[in-house]
Amino acid sequence: MPQTNYQTQQEFFVDMQRCIGCRACEMACAECETNGHESMIHVNYVDRAVTIQTTVQVCMHCDDPVCANVCPADAISKDEFGVVHTANTARCIGCSNCVMACPFGVPKKNEAYDLMMKCNMCYDRTSAGKKPMCATVCPTQALYYGTREEMARMRPNSTPVNNFLFGNEKVSTKVNIMMPKGSTQLIVD
Amino acid sequence: MAYLPVSPEKLIAQFGPHKNYPSHEGFLGRDEPDAVVKTHCCFCGMQCGIKLLVKKNKVVGFDPWMEFPFNEGRLCPKGVQRYMQNNHPDRLLQPLQRQEGVGFTPVPWDAAMEKTVSEIKRIKAQYGNDAFAMLSGVSLTNEKSYLVGKFARVALKTANLDYNGRLCMVSAGAGNKKAFGLDRISNTFEDLERAEVILVAGANVSETFPTLTHWIWRARDYGAKLIVVDPRVIPLARTADLHLPIRPGTDSALYGAMLKYLADHDMLDHDFINNYTSGFDQALATVKDYTLEWAEEVTGIEKEKIELAAQWWGKAATSFLLHARGIEHHSKGVDNVLGCINLVLATGRIGKPYCGYGTITGQGNGQGGREHGHKCDQLPGNRDITNPEHRKYISQVWGIDEKDMPGKGLTAYELIEAIHRGEVKGLISICFNPLVSLPNNNYVREALEKLEFYMCIDFFMNETARHADIILPGSLHEEEEGTVTTAEGRVVRIRRAVSPPGEARTDTAIILELAERLGAGDKFRYNSSEDIFNELRVASKGGTADYFGITYQKIEEKMGVFWPCPTLDHPGTPRLWEDKKFATPDGKAHFNAVAYREPGEVTDDLYPVVLTTGRVVSQYLSGTQTRRIGKLVDIYPEPKLEIHPELALKYNIHQDELVRVSTRRGTDEFPANIVETIRRDTVFLPYHWPGKKSANQFTPGTLDPISKIPEFKVCACKLEPLGIKAPPSQESNAFASA
Numbered sequence: 001m002p003q004t005n006y007q008t009q010q011e012f013f014v015d016m017q018r019c020i021g022c023r024a025c026e027m028a029c030a031e032c033e034t035n036g037h038e039s040m041i042h043v044n045y046v047d048r049a050v051t052i053q054t055t056v057q058v059c060m061h062c063d064d065p066v067c068a069n070v071c072p073a074d075a076i077s078k079d080e081f082g083v084v085h086t087a088n089t090a091r092c093i094g095c096s097n098c099v100m101a102c103p104f105g106v107p108k109k110n111e112a113y114d115l116m117m118k119c120n121m122c123y124d125r126t127s128a129g130k131k132p133m134c135a136t137v138c139p140t141q142a143l144y145y146g147t148r149e150e151m152a153r154m155r156p157n158s159t160p161v162n163n164f165l166f167g168n169e170k171v172s173t174k175v176n177i178m179m180p181k182g183s184t185q186l187i188v189d
Numbered sequence: 190m191a192y193l194p195v196s197p198e199k200l201i202a203q204f205g206p207h208k209n210y211p212s213h214e215g216f217l218g219r220d221e222p223d224a225v226v227k228t229h230c231c232f233c234g235m236q237c238g239i240k241l242l243v244k245k246n247k248v249v250g251f252d253p254w255m256e257f258p259f260n261e262g263r264l265c266p267k268g269v270q271r272y273m274q275n276n277h278p279d280r281l282l283q284p285l286q287r288q289e290g291v292g293f294t295p296v297p298w299d300a301a302m303e304k305t306v307s308e309i310k311r312i313k314a315q316y317g318n319d320a321f322a323m324l325s326g327v328s329l330t331n332e333k334s335y336l337v338g339k340f341a342r343v344a345l346k347t348a349n350l351d352y353n354g355r356l357c358m359v360s361a362g363a364g365n366k367k368a369f370g371l372d373r374i375s376n377t378f379e380d381l382e383r384a385e386v387i388l389v390a391g392a393n394v395s396e397t398f399p400t401l402t403h404w405i406w407r408a409r410d411y412g413a414k415l416i417v418v419d420p421r422v423i424p425l426a427r428t429a430d431l432h433l434p435i436r437p438g439t440d441s442a443l444y445g446a447m448l449k450y451l452a453d454h455d456m457l458d459h460d461f462i463n464n465y466t467s468g469f470d471q472a473l474a475t476v477k478d479y480t481l482e483w484a485e486e487v488t489g490i491e492k493e494k495i496e497l498a499a500q501w502w503g504k505a506a507t508s509f510l511l512h513a514r515g516i517e518h519h520s521k522g523v524d525n526v527l528g529c530i531n532l533v534l535a536t537g538r539i540g541k542p543y544c545g546y547g548t549i550t551g552q553g554n555g556q557g558g559r560e561h562g563h564k565c566d567q568l569p570g571n572r573d574i575t576n577p578e579h580r581k582y583i584s585q586v587w588g589i590d591e592k593d594m595p596g597k598g599l600t601a602y603e604l605i606e607a608i609h610r611g612e613v614k615g616l617i618s619i620c621f622n623p624l625v626s627l628p629n630n631n632y633v634r635e636a637l638e639k640l641e642f643y644m645c646i647d648f649f650m651n652e653t654a655r656h657a658d659i660i661l662p663g664s665l666h667e668e669e670e671g672t673v674t675t676a677e678g679r680v681v682r683i684r685r686a687v688s689p690p691g692e693a694r695t696d697t698a699i700i701l702e703l704a705e706r707l708g709a710g711d712k713f714r715y716n717s718s719e720d721i722f723n724e725l726r727v728a729s730k731g732g733t734a735d736y737f738g739i740t741y742q743k744i745e746e747k748m749g750v751f752w753p754c755p756t757l758d759h760p761g762t763p764r765l766w767e768d769k770k771f772a773t774p775d776g777k778a779h780f781n782a783v784a785y786r787e788p789g790e791v792t793d794d795l796y797p798v799v800l801t802t803g804r805v806v807s808q809y810l811s812g813t814q815t816r817r818i819g820k821l822v823d824i825y826p827e828p829k830l831e832i833h834p835e836l837a838l839k840y841n842i843h844q845d846e847l848v849r850v851s852t853r854r855g856t857d858e859f860p861a862n863i864v865e866t867i868r869r870d871t872v873f874l875p876y877h878w879p880g881k882k883s884a885n886q887f888t889p890g891t892l893d894p895i896s897k898i899p900e901f902k903v904c905a906c907k908l909e910p911l912g913i914k915a916p917p918s919q920e921s922n923a924f925a926s927a
Contacts, residue, residue, distance in 0.1 A: 021424055033215040036213040050864075051865075052427050054424075
């Protein structure tokens with residue numbers, strides 16, 4: 001296996017409070033040739049009629065990725081660093097099992113290619129010791145890539161959370177969501 | 190001769206705007222570029238550092254420039270996509286001449302130049318020197334801004350030169366000169382970090398300066414309270430500690446009431462006021478009746494919120510006040526700015542760490558471009574063209590007789606009025622698209638149609654250029670060396686990444702050849718942009734905007750130098766006023782009396798709704814560049830009328846229904862976007878689009894009496910629902926509306 005320079009101490013942090021909905025992340029993600037100039041990160045209004053708030057959804061890179069578990073073609077794999085990779089194009093059959101199974105709604109099927117496509121945390125960059133492109137350009141650092149220590153120092157009022165409760169289903173992820181200080185999990189009813 | 194030669198649709202088909210997209214495979218050569226060029230984004234005043242990837246003389250992509258201190262790799266969507274303006278199918282590659290009934294046809298450079306020069310000479314001979322005008326813009330580098338200023342005065346010999354900064358921050362510039370004697374933000378944005386209170390007045394930071402948001406959010410991480418004054422819940426206001434939803438056109442009432450509150454509750458820095466300022470008593474006397482109740486009545490903001498804002502501002506140990514076009518685009522823009530400055534001076538929080546004040550300059554070189562002489566009243570170094578000493582010094586630098594230096598000319602919008610009156614007959618424009626960016630643009634179009642000769646320099650055929658007799662293909666940002674001055678006052682280097690394609694030339698080369706052909710070539714001998722900058726350094730020496738100590742080498746070594754920098758061994762001045770010696774004649778900061786007055790147009794029975802205009806994150810200014818970048822167009826494909834549900838209910842307007850918007854100046858139709866994030870009495874339209882999708886067909890040409898900025902931010906309109914659902918936005922083709 002080729003050598004990588006993946007920085008295992010660096011993690012991905014998402015802070016919705018800081019998101020201004022500018023879509024720099026989408027624009028930057030789509031610059032990647034391996035995505036065919038499609039964005040693998042998605043910015044959406046929560047409810048534009050009542051608020052300007054946007055959410056930004058990046059692959060959460062689950063510790064036990066449902067998308068990979070339900071894939072009948074074994075096209076999705078998690079690597080030694082915990083990155084859940086996009087569908088192996090030679091294996092993906094475009095069945096959309098992963099699209100329906102993901103609790104975060106991350107994988108999208110690209111109908112034109114008949115393939116699932118999703119974020120692989122800019123593996124070309126992160127494996128070379130760089131930050132993912134979305135977190136690099138994010139003008140508000142709603143998307144941040146760095147160490148927990150940096151985060152604790154920079155954002156004293158927030159706590160990173162990577163445990164989610166969907167009903168009775170516990171999901172833990174490689175990617176963190178910034179929550180009010182002291183939070184331990186995000187409960188999604 | 191300035192009518193369109195053929196229909197706008199035909200011109201659009203040939204010259205665009207067309208949307209440029211990367212292919213799905215991307216651009217070849219990105220993995221192994223010939224060059225990686227560290228430069229800056231071509232768009233807003235933040236001037237974020239960015240690296241351009243170059244292959245075979247084409248910009249094929251970007252890479253974040255992590256080391257540049259302001260943005261550390263961060264970019265907005267415009268910055269990410271800015272490279273797509275290069276290698277664009279709409280790029281003008283040859284000089285063009287107007288041909289009636291045909292459109293625009295290629296013409297050799299020599300013939301285009303000869304036609305231009307002969308028309309300049311004819312018009313000047315027939316009507317006088319000032320009948321030939323020039324309009325410039327501050328996307329140009331410092332070098333080009335300086336060159337245009339010198340060209341107009343020395344080669345064209347006209348007084349009538351002005352620039353699109355007139356639509357940008359001239360109210361702030363005028364206010365700052367009155368109060369401080371100098372026109373620059375007082376601190377770097379790093380001083381936001383530990384400000385206890387940040388007051389953002391009329392600045393849609395997250396859409397117009399997205400990368401500045403980072404510094405505000407950082408301050409909040411450290412506990413800063415954020416106050417946002419805006420008629421809309423802009424993205425920055427969503428989580429603000431206090432949002433003051435002000436009625437458009439009433440800003441100075443708010444700041445007047447806050448000043449009175451500070452005085453009534455003795456939240457003043459008496460030592461600072463007594464020792465370092467003048468005019469406080471008069472400023473306070475003017476607002477003596479501006480109670481919270483009165484301010485609530487005028488501004489529409491609950492008095493409790495105004496009181497809270499005043500308390501927070503009054504009690505803070507550190508603070509930063511930022512404003513932008515939201516308070517400046519008014520017939521009392523200067524008053525609004527002075528009202529803000531009065532709050533800063535009353536609390537003495539300036540010239541210290543984490544105590545800052547300033548306008549957020551909008552255009553790429555909005556700061557440097559407003560200092561070096563392509564304003565109608567200005568000479569380099571932010572000198573005054575009516576000041577005998579200043580005229581004498583610059584005449585000597587330029588090698589001309591002071592008697593030959595033209596005087597003060599007309600401002601941008603006044604020039605349009607002068608064309609209407611038949612006083613101005615000829616025009617050169619560069620870096621300015623007045624048909625989209627000036628108010629009451631039907632009136633602007635009529636003016637263009639009256640011109641006897643119009644030559645436009647641009648890299649794309651902007652909407653105004655369609656009225657030209659000659660169009661000369663100039664250069665993109667990435668095609669010339671130079672410097673710009675960021676909104677922080679930091680002079681940075683713009684680097685040439687590629688050379689102009691086809692027969693296009695650099696803007697500098699075009700202006701120098703025109704000067705030569707006009708017989709002034711001996712005054713324009715430069716071999717490089719650095720040569721021009723070195724002359725600018727000398728010309729600015731001793732002025733308030735003193736660049737003498739700044740060299741290309743120093744900028745490279747220090748990643749930018751903050752002016753004033755008067756000597757070669759001077760480190761530059763990131764924070765102004767630390768010695769409390771202000772640049773006014775008496776050395777003191779000046780309070781100014783600001784009495785509230787109404788906007789130029791108020792609502793009435795015929796036009797009962799307030800219309801305000803602004804911007805969206807994916808577009809820049811008049812859209813000449815950004816309406817040609819496909820992915821940016823797709824983010825926000827067409828202007829929508831933002832309207833509150835209560836107002837929509839009153840007029841029976843439904844979501845996505847077409848609404849006819851009318852003011853005394855124009856009528857057109859826009860889809861409704863019903864949102865609770867706007868005042869109940871106000872509707873909003875963004876202005877980046879042309880033709881039938883233009884917001885500036887509605888806005889009035891009312892000018893501030895001092896700064897001559899037009900009142901883009903408030904007018905009276907009426908709304909009529911058409912009962913028709915608007916077509917999908919992606920099918921609107923608003924980016925190329927005729």
